[in-house]
Amino acid sequence: MTSRGIPLDTAAIMSTVLEGILYGFSVLMFIGTVWALIYKRRVRDVNRLIAAVTVMLLTLSTAHMIVNIIRLEDGLVKYRNTFTDGPAAFFADVSQITYVIKNAIYILHTLLGDGVVIYRCYVVWQSSRIIILPSLLWCCSAFTGFSAVYSVSQATSNAGNIFTKATGQTFFALTLSTNLISSGLLAYRIWKIECNVSALRTSNRTLTPILRVLVDAAIMYSVVLFPTLVCFVCSNNGQYVMLDMLMPIISIAFYMVLIRVAISKHAHNYLSTTFHRGTTSETVREDSHPVKPLQVHISHFTQIDDTSTHGIGSEDLPSTCKVESVEEPSCAV
Template sequence: MGATDITLDRAYLAAIWLETLFYGMNIVLFCACIYILVAKRRTPKVNKYLIAIAVLMFSFSTCHVFLGFYRLIMGFIVLRDQPGGPAAFFSDVSIPANVAKVGLHTVNSIIGDSVVVWRCFLVWGRNWKMCLLPIILVCGSAICGFGQTVYFARGQKYHSAFAPALVRWNGSLFSLSLATNIVVTGLVALRAWYMLRLTGGVAGFRYWRILVIIVESGMIYSIALICEVTLYFLGLNSFYIVYDPIGQLTGIVPTMIIILAGLHLTSNDVQSRFSRTQPVTSLSAPRFRPGKTTTSDGTTTSDIQLDTMHFSTVDSSFSKRKSAPGLSANDLDDAEAGETKNVFITPLDERTVQH
């Protein structure tokens, strides 16, 4: 333990307190997720897959915090008078409750990483080639995670998560999980930022675009993993203060992504809505150019002139004829013959004049 580090029992106590705080957030998000997917859904059928994933992650997060409290009670109350006290109890990584806790953490991490990769797959237009590297990294994380669990179960002689035999598995797991989230974060953030840039003129979208990118890319989870990996390779007990709350973040971040998808607030949905409204906006909101007009008495007044609006060729259907008020029948016939007319709109009398 370094001079700036804290004792293991204090680190574990702080870790459980933080995990409980994150678990409260997890409860609220899980309830909101189920409500949105079931009661406020915008599709005829309930998405059973998303609900199953949300329920599974919340169940694992609940078991994780329950096992953490169980170890807390055993170490500080039931076995506090054992040789070495609480610090010796928490250093024994082979305790069944700790092995089960590590296994749940691994499974939840794999599910959470898979949800983030799935989001990346959708953001990139279902292009699996963009997700090939993250998929390989998730598979590597799964192998290292289950290998770590086996070594923890056989680790009676280690009595430390920083033992060299465990560092290989733990370090590989943490590094692969961090690499997965960094790659996916970069891919999703790049694509989401590009798509949301196209909505820069839409006032209703531009204020929360950063939040969408942060949540959708799993950036919060990536930052937590950076802290976890750094503290672990430094061999500090404060690593546990980050490690246990991450057991809740593995459920919180994917649940937030599912909520965004259920509310149709993801970057894909913003781009779809913008694409539908863009043609209407371009016709109904022409650009204005300020100008000056000199009246008969010599005074100068400011007015607004409209740019020329070029309308496409009119089809020869009756509905197209009715949809062009202000144009004569001869004008429509000329349009049907392939002649393109320039139409000017004057702001003074709001009448359409043929030029």
Template sequence: MFIIGCVMFVLATMHVGMNCFRMVRGYVDEVNSPGGAAAFLSNLAPWDHIFKDTIYATTEMLGDGVAIYRCWIIWDRSYKVIALPGVLLIASIISGYMVCGLYATFDPTTSVFDPKLTHWVRTFYSVAVVQSAITTGLMAYRIYQAEKRTAKYRTGQSPLRPVLYILLESASLLFFVELVLLTLYAANYNCQYLMLEPVTPLVGITFTAITLRISLRSAEGTSKRSITSNTRGMPADSQFGTVGTIPMRHIAINVTKDVEAHGSSDGTSFVDFDKPLDGKKEPMYAE
């Protein structure tokens, strides 16, 4: 995950750098050319525009792939669960790179709302929205299931509920931006560019936010459990086991023994304690 985070950081930095490069070219180098900066920035064919949107498409697909991987892990590596998200990822790859490839074939006057582009762009945006909703919903539902199953055994606050909130809060930001972007593009509004450019860094921010917030939450919970364990005079390591780190309720166990007493003529009695483990009875002498 650290390597993926670094890759997303590099892609987001390159995307911002290309936007700055295009702004400088448009408002400095091309300001006196026919049409000015507006004509330059609306031209889809230059290499810098194609490269910028290729970075965006790649980042979006990488974010979808990470979300699918997380779903696969949370659902016990079940391929059935990620079948639909996997198909959507393939559709996203085809439509995204198809758009970038078509840019090079257009003349400078072609708009981003050209009929040759609209169905591919709408497909890419729609798949991104649906993919985000499905993967987030699958992860949230799995965590909710685990939280409900452990509710009757634990004491205190559930450690899974904050994780659920973190997932929903972090993923909802990207989902909202992608939904608004799809709506604006479908309505043929140029203000869709205002939502398009932040998507690339938001993919990395969402990925990093979920990872860091859950890690910090786990570290905070571990620290609290360690302090509580030490104040009770118990080893801190005893709090950690295969059941996770959920504080459990105490379970009462009743153990019964069968005792048989034999009397003798001199008043001495012998008491036998039944031992079901080895099936033997050992006599105990009592006055």
């Protein structure tokens, strides 16, 4: 398959630089995610599944970045005079072990990111039926992805691109569909919950910020993945740049959701603690206090039988009802 666009050696430099910038940002997001997972929590209270996925995403991103740097050094320095056409010919050689490894890492990273979105969808919906379609798409993505990696591992020096055209288009289309469907179902469920509880809410806490960050994460991933698919269909070398950028973007999309949820939760806990300590006069304006329900304690209620009235009419008998005290409960968010 004849490729066109920017030269492959230029694409390798651009992809490594852009991936390095995004990787640095993803490391900062990783630190924020770890803080969100362990802040004011005991070790046994930490979600171990999410923590494991967080570490795995960083590990795969780091491994991909290292392989890209090694590959860049091999093509531009170590083997620059080995190939007749120079460095561009080296980067076009799919039989290089670094090429196989970096694409295997990409497949694993993509499947892990899509699996996290499907898992979130299951947790929010609490139904296995709702994730049947995304799970089938995920399995198809795994099959096509690992088939492509196997094909590349068996390729010769003149084999061409990483994927056959059909396999490449199928993989990118499947992973894009999986992400969009899962994210759409997740956002719809949260939106419906927000609509149902908005009329009954007694505090300012809302799910809208979480809904927005979920949508933003899906859009950010799709904005990079869709041009990658277009470049692949057009046999444009820009696909290599876009593919390397996808690695840290998948991690960033995962981290940003966890951090936003943690910020919302910690803000809610802080307000609750502040109210319970009775410092509302320092933190909240008086006119922002909600109306507080009153508790009325009735000491006793006496009813007299007709037989003990000695001829006095029942309409003359007052019911004895005494209000002892009125209390205002403490305000809690």
